Amino acid sequence: MSNSKKESNGVDQQVSLTEHLSALFDDEAGPFEQRRVLDELKGNDKLCKSLSHFALIGETMRSRTSVAVADDNFLAGIHAHIDAEPAYNKVQFEENIISSTNDATNLVAKKQRSWLRPVGGFALAASVAAISVIGIQNYQQADQSTGTIVMTQDVKVVKPSQVATVVEGAASKMNARHEYRQANTHARSFLKRYVDSHMEYASTSTFVPSVRVIAYADYK
Amino acid sequence: MNTSLKYPSLKSFTKVNGLVVVLSLFLTPAVYADEAAVELLNRMNRALHELNYNGTLAYLKGDALSSLHIEHSVRNGVKTERVVRLNEEGNEVSRELQGFSLASIPRISPEMNAVYSFDMGRENRIANISCRIITARPKDRKRYLQKYCIDTKTGMLLDYMLVGKSHKPVEQFMFTSIKISLPEKSIEEPLVKNKDSQVVISNVPTEIANQVVAPVIATKDSSVMPVKISAKKLTSVLQEKSILRQLPNTNLDDGWVMESLPVGFEIMQAPSMKPSKVRGDETKHYVVSDGLSSLSVFVSPLTSVDAGIGSVKINSGALNVVTQEKNDHIITVVGEVPESTLRNIINNLQKK
Numbered sequence: 058m059s060n061s062k063k064e065s066n067g068v069d070q071q072v073s074l075t076e077h078l079s080a081l082f083d084d085e086a087g088p089f090e091q092r093r094v095l096d097e098l099k100g101n102d103k104l105c106k107s108l109s110h111f112a113l114i115g116e117t118m119r120s121r122t123s124v125a126v127a128d129d130n131f132l133a134g135i136h137a138h139i140d141a142e143p144a145y146n147k148v149q150f151e152e153n154i155i156s157s158t159n160d161a162t163n164l165v166a167k168k169q170r171s172w173l174r175p176v177g178g179f180a181l182a183a184s185v186a187a188i189s190v191i192g193i194q195n196y197q198q199a200d201q202s203t204g205t206i207v208m209t210q211d212v213k214v215v216k217p218s219q220v221a222t223v224v225e226g227a228a229s230k231m232n233a234r235h236e237y238r239q240a241n242t243h244a245r246s247f248l249k250r251y252v253d254s255h256m257e258y259a260s261t262s263t264f265v266p267s268v269r270v271i272a273y274a275d276y277k
Numbered sequence: 278m279n280t281s282l283k284y285p286s287l288k289s290f291t292k293v294n295g296l297v298v299v300l301s302l303f304l305t306p307a308v309y310a311d312e313a314a315v316e317l318l319n320r321m322n323r324a325l326h327e328l329n330y331n332g333t334l335a336y337l338k339g340d341a342l343s344s345l346h347i348e349h350s351v352r353n354g355v356k357t358e359r360v361v362r363l364n365e366e367g368n369e370v371s372r373e374l375q376g377f378s379l380a381s382i383p384r385i386s387p388e389m390n391a392v393y394s395f396d397m398g399r400e401n402r403i404a405n406i407s408c409r410i411i412t413a414r415p416k417d418r419k420r421y422l423q424k425y426c427i428d429t430k431t432g433m434l435l436d437y438m439l440v441g442k443s444h445k446p447v448e449q450f451m452f453t454s455i456k457i458s459l460p461e462k463s464i465e466e467p468l469v470k471n472k473d474s475q476v477v478i479s480n481v482p483t484e485i486a487n488q489v490v491a492p493v494i495a496t497k498d499s500s501v502m503p504v505k506i507s508a509k510k511l512t513s514v515l516q517e518k519s520i521l522r523q524l525p526n527t528n529l530d531d532g533w534v535m536e537s538l539p540v541g542f543e544i545m546q547a548p549s550m551k552p553s554k555v556r557g558d559e560t561k562h563y564v565v566s567d568g569l570s571s572l573s574v575f576v577s578p579l580t581s582v583d584a585g586i587g588s589v590k591i592n593s594g595a596l597n598v599v600t601q602e603k604n605d606h607i608i609t610v611v612g613e614v615p616e617s618t619l620r621n622i623i624n625n626l627q628k629k
Binding site (some may be wrong): 080083242248250251252254255259261262 | 381382383399425437520521550566569570572589591596598602609611
């Protein structure tokens, strides 16, 4: 292959990657594209610069005010700190939540960790930002799905076994503070009246007003 | 006196001017893009009211996917609309969906620019029709991002979604096939009536044309019979909302005060809910809206019947419901906004 062909291939690839990056920024990239672009960002300086430019352009167009311009090394800093962090997993995240409820132990631990704050501030922010791109959205969705109640405006008779399956399945995912309750007739009509009234007077969305109450989360 | 402190040098003056010129060149297309986006959204709004359209749409709510058939027509200035679920058991009447109307999408007003940025996106293709993506991007996390894909020729909305914090659609509909035509003005068609002179719903066409009809002068479509829909349904979305009364401040009835509201939201009073069989007292209904996103706040005295319900959290697609007991009242907040916004509203509602 001649040099000129190689160069043109390199340019084509760069153009394609920039397009993928643009799609990622517009929330239009699929999971495969997302992974590919994020992998590519690790070692592609040109793409990193494009990312910074897209971020700057987007932010400027949205806010129409002066924006803080991040250094080109910002992304490199994120990658460096991610590499330094222990592997992220959901269990670890949940453990952190649970440990935060043990006040006494936590206070001591917090004091011990306080010196880390100024030093690790950037690392933490960078990690959180990067994790939010890579993986935390999955956690949030899982968390949101725990609160998901299968509802429809046409109240239907649901077999107790089905309810049990729904509740059990949801309970295994949910945070321990939440309890699921089976919706009785009163609870269903109570909620239905409010949803109906909201749809009648307030709703601005065009979506189907269907709500089927089987169970609901009691977050007390 | 050192004049250089008072007056900037010509060089720095030129630099500043240059920067202003560059920035203005950079921002001007954005402003035009925004105006074009708003214009197209408002054109879409008119089209949804004024055009005849009939088609099938895929409807995603959370993780559940279903399909609907929609017919909207305007004859002699009278709008009729019918939506039927295609993937449910039962006859067409029982499968008819009340309360769903594409025409309920609100118009964009200048005040909405304070909380949303309206961006013109790339071209897309839905139901074999070229359309333009418009995004209403909230400037905070109090509301969902809204994404439209609009046929630039007719203004018809072909794809609409609300996107949650996880950057995934929480609710979406998308036409898979659609016929669009201009409304008929002079052709009078009789309503289909049964023996008891009651208006009945005609058959849904079993074979829905996949061929997309470009916006041409309408021809009579014999496959779709006109249907009169109830007065309540016709007026439900827009006219009844005029019943809402704008509140001059955040003081509600019975000593309740909304201490603060998210930026862009205003509070209105809806008619109180009538007492139900198990509930003797009226429930006050307040509507909090920024024009594009809205939620309802219900305040009702706590009864022994309600006491067992507890603090409820429900999510169904874009819709969230949160209830909480407060000062011997039960507060219920319902809306197509993130759950955190509903909690924020409940926390800010105080009894004085």
